[in-house]
Amino acid sequence: MRVGLIDVDGHNFPNLPLMKISAYHKSRGDSVEWYEPLFSGHMDKVYMSKVFTFTPDYPYCINANEVIKGGTGYSYPDGGEELPEEIEHIYPDYQLYKDTFPDTAYGFLTRGCPRGCDFCIVGKKEGRCARKVADLSEFWNGQKNIVLLDANMFACKEWKDLSVQLIESGAWVDFSQGCDIRLMTDEKAEYIKRMKIKQVHFAWDRYEDKEKIVPQFKRFKEITQWDYRKLGVYVLCNFNTTFEQDLDRVYTLRELGYNPYVMLYEKDKLPAKHRLKLLQRWVNNRIIFRSCKRFEEYDGRK
Numbered sequence: 001m002r003v004g005l006i007d008v009d010g011h012n013f014p015n016l017p018l019m020k021i022s023a024y025h026k027s028r029g030d031s032v033e034w035y036e037p038l039f040s041g042h043m044d045k046v047y048m049s050k051v052f053t054f055t056p057d058y059p060y061c062i063n064a065n066e067v068i069k070g071g072t073g074y075s076y077p078d079g080g081e082e083l084p085e086e087i088e089h090i091y092p093d094y095q096l097y098k099d100t101f102p103d104t105a106y107g108f109l110t111r112g113c114p115r116g117c118d119f120c121i122v123g124k125k126e127g128r129c130a131r132k133v134a135d136l137s138e139f140w141n142g143q144k145n146i147v148l149l150d151a152n153m154f155a156c157k158e159w160k161d162l163s164v165q166l167i168e169s170g171a172w173v174d175f176s177q178g179c180d181i182r183l184m185t186d187e188k189a190e191y192i193k194r195m196k197i198k199q200v201h202f203a204w205d206r207y208e209d210k211e212k213i214v215p216q217f218k219r220f221k222e223i224t225q226w227d228y229r230k231l232g233v234y235v236l237c238n239f240n241t242t243f244e245q246d247l248d249r250v251y252t253l254r255e256l257g258y259n260p261y262v263m264l265y266e267k268d269k270l271p272a273k274h275r276l277k278l279l280q281r282w283v284n285n286r287i288i289f290r291s292c293k294r295f296e297e298y299d300g301r302k
């Protein structure tokens with residue numbers, strides 16, 4: 001069987017379902033390749049995967065007996081068909097992205113999140129309970145880097161066992177979706193400290209959490225003794241906060257010794273010269289952010 005793959009979102013980040021589908025078909029003796037409308041010719045089956053709902057659909061004709069579309073970008077909010085168990089738990093085919101993302105393993109140790117935030121689809125898509133779905137060995141086999149896609153691993157009751165697996169791997173660990181500072185304890189911080197981490201990410205989405213989470217940010221820094229270069233915090237803006245609240249979170253995090261990173265909700269709906277976009281450019285450019293201490297002094301047009 002000739003099988004084609006289409007990463008509708010592009011190739012800026014590995015598509016995990018396509019890597020698993022590729023591994024499954026190769027294990028059956030099928031040939032698998034990226035589908036190219038001008039060069040691939042007729043295919044028996046083509047899989048199209050789309051993660052983001054805002055990504056435009058694939059615009060070209062597909063020459064295949066069967067076309068299968070999947071991923072949150074197609075199925076949300078109505079659910080959608082999940083990968084069969086024999087594909088979901090197969091070791092991914094990392095050869096698909098080996099040139100752009102070498103020596104890196106990607107996967108989920110847990111699924112779900114108890115938070116149910118209005119701006120986030122995880123609670124609706126994966127459930128309001130964080131649960132273990134795999135051991136590290138399911139998608140890691142000695143790679144130098146591990147990128148975790150979990151929404152809230154430390155909300156899972158097996159967080160300690162999973163942390164030990166990450167520690168013992170000796171690989172660089174990236175919690176790509178961030179850790180929940182509201183669930184952080186001294187014990188959890190100690191386990192994170194034992195991991196090989198270039199930078200850990202947290203999130204401060206709700207301004208009203210300030211009184212609760214600021215002491216937790218302070219405590220985590222005291223335990224790890226890491227400086228701002230290893231401490232990142234996603235700051236959600238343009239959802240339900242004022243500009244003054246956004247700026248206050250940025251200043252507070254810098255005073256605490258963390259690196260804020262501004263994430264704009266529905267960024268494409270903001271005018272090009274909106275001050276939130278200016279705030280994002282100022283904060284997310286580390287050189288400018290460190291050299292220009294106040295937003296009021298920054299002029300992104302220069």
